[in-house]
Amino acid sequence: MQIIRTAKRLKQVLDQYRHKSQSIGFVPTMGYFHQGHLALMRQSIKDHDVTVVSLYVNPTQFGPKEDLTRYPRDLRRDISLLKKEKVDILFIPSDNDIYPDGYLTYVEVGKLSAVMCGHFRPGHFRGVATIVAKLLNMVQPDQMYLGQKDAQQVVVLKKMVADLNFTVRVTALPTVREPDGLAMSSRNTYLSDSERQQAAFIYQGLQEAKRICCQTRDINKAMNALRQILKQRAKARIQYAVCVQADDLTVLKKLSGKVLIAVAVYIGKTRLIDNIQFVINGPIKK
């Protein structure tokens, strides 16, 4: 595996592959890898001649009171995991390479960035869209792999790619979960033992909400059941719990088509997000 730290060197190396018409898969990450990250890399390795993984903890997507400085990092472990997976290139740009002095340009994906996580993390998706636009320009991949765990991020980035005429194909892969259902996340390491047990109820709540939606088509009943489980079993403080159309994130009043139920909660001091997606076709089958 080649470890590359500058955009200039990355271009030199990738141009050699492009010259031979080899295809490039790309997985943007903030490191501290778990099975969720590795699943994206494995799919890219399967689909492409060359896989590039970027590792950059992007300061512009963290708010002033968020966990940028304490975000978990373990470069040595990350490198050894990627070597085992046979990733071709690990790109670790510096802050200076990404945001040199005088940096001014940001990408805003309108109203998709203002709802859900965007409402509680102003500027977050501006930071995400900006870094991913920059990385796409540096890597120029054929395909980019994202995790469905960050459902709003997928919607925002697909819209950015379409609106700005990036030619990359964007693929979202299913959320990888712990055996008890908790979505894998680098931030799970912040949880104490008891909080970790509580956190498993987040996915149970989402599954229960899906079950009620499918069986009764009653959004209120489903969302009330979800909130109840989050509060009483996960002992979580709910930041939001919404039922929205999966492609444009508009709030659903009636269930039909692609449905996304998404939550952000605090368990203790740790903010966790998760979601469940499903399709509702026609009336209830009796």
Ligand code: AMP
């Ligand atoms: P991060 O390092 O948290 O920025 O995540 C990098 C990529 O991995 C993003 O596309 C995430 O959506 C994806 N990802 C994170 N957690 C999971 C998971 N549990 N399952 C699948 N993909 C994930």
